[in-house]
Amino acid sequence: MSQCKPMKQLIVIIFLVQVSIFKLSAQEQQKIAFGPYIQQMSMEDAAVTWSTLEGEVIVTDGNGKNDTIRDYKQHKVYMANLEPNTTYSYDVLNDGTDEGKGTLTTYPEKSVPFNFVAIGDTRSRNNVHKKIIEQVQKVNPRFIVNSGDLVANGLSMKDWESFFEINEDFMRNTPYYPVLGNHEKDSPYYYDFFDLPNNERYYYFTVGDALFVVLDSEGLRTTIPAFTSDEMKDAYWHESGIDYMKTQKKWLEEVLKLNRQAGFIFIFQHLPLYSVKKSRVAESKMVREFWGDIFKRHGVQAFINGHDHHYHHAKDNGVHFITSAGAGAPLYDIDAVQPETVSYKKIEHFMNIEVNEKDAVLHVIDIDGNEFDTIKVKRRKTK
Structure with missing residues (x-):
């Protein structure tokens, strides 16, 4: 009588990744994260852009290790009818702080x-x-x-x-x-x-x-x-x-x-x-x-x-x-x-x-x- 060969066990390890999304309060969202900074400069036009923190994503791997990935919202303001080769001050917050302030100088004609x-x-x-x-x-x-x-x-x-x-x-x-x-x-x-x-x-x-x-x-x-x-x-x-x-x-x-x-x-x-x-x-x-x-x-x-x-x-x-x-x-x-x-x-x-x-x-x-x-x-x- 022949013996049956034992079956090999297949062990499958599944790593679960948990993703949690957190929405920030209105006050937290108003705070500038990046910027302000200057884009689209020309002789008569310019853009000022900045980013605010919109939310956070918490990614958790199978070992319980957390990683936080932030989500940002972009803001842009375009300024027209500026004078060539002229320096302007700007303030995207206008709240009495320096956080939203900067200067830009238009290009010469x-x-x-x-x-x-x-x-x-x-x-x-x-x-x-x-x-x-x-x-x-x-x-x-x-x-x-x-x-x-x-x-x-x-x-x-x-x-x-x-x-x-x-x-x-x-x-x-x-x-x-x-x-x-x-x-x-x-x-x-x-x-x-x-x-x-x-x-x-x-x-x-x-x-x-x-x-x-x-x-x-x-x-x-x-x-x-x-x-x-x-x-x-x-x-x-x-x-x-x-x-x-x-x-x-x-x-x-x-x-x-x-x-x-x-x-x-x-x-x-x-x-x-x-x-x-x-x-x-x-x-x-x-x-x-x-x-x-x-x-x-x-x-x-x-x-x-x-x-x-x-x-x-x-x-x-x-x-x-x-x-x-x-x-x-x-x-x-x-x-x-x-x-x-x-x-x-x-x-x-x-x-x-x-x-x-x-x-x-x-x-x-x-x-x-x-x-x-x-x-x-x-x-x-x-x-």
């Missing part, structure tokens, strides 16, 4: 000297990000452009809370222009917090006779499915958003033609066209081939990007290609200097850019306030 700041990859090291912003405030820029990866994870509200805590005093008086990076993850939070021109993904604005164009190098990319082979990943990544990128390229051609009388043109995007990080050289070449000679043909003076966490200056066909990504993310080694490379340094930094009557001077400044590189570009010859 004529070509007058001004300065702005370019930074990149503020991301994860909040202590570095904070020190960089402290140095930025000393040069009192007209506005700031962040070339992407503002936070470590665009889907994490806690990362955005840290970002706004660091920039609170600065942003209430200075317009802030962001660029979509890969770490933004195309998050709805990005579009909630920032009120940007055009379609918000890529856009442009002008100050005096200087043109500023922000591009989206990430595109409408989706998460690569797990079943995709390693051989197919590059093709999937490229082809998933190629139509979107072609539409953006056509838009850029039209913008550059329309603004052909601009004295200065600055282009911003997250991905570099020239990388000195060996593992990213091939990717940067693909990006460069996609854009082709568009920057040269239209007389762009400076192309500023992030993504590679260091400083790198390359020059090709009269265009300065500058990687400025040392404002918070861990720094990268430089291991693939290119023929177009002019200078480079593994260092935390930002750029203070002075736009003058005949030229623009790009001052590259380290975290301690010391200038370690300087780039000069001449005003474009326009018809």
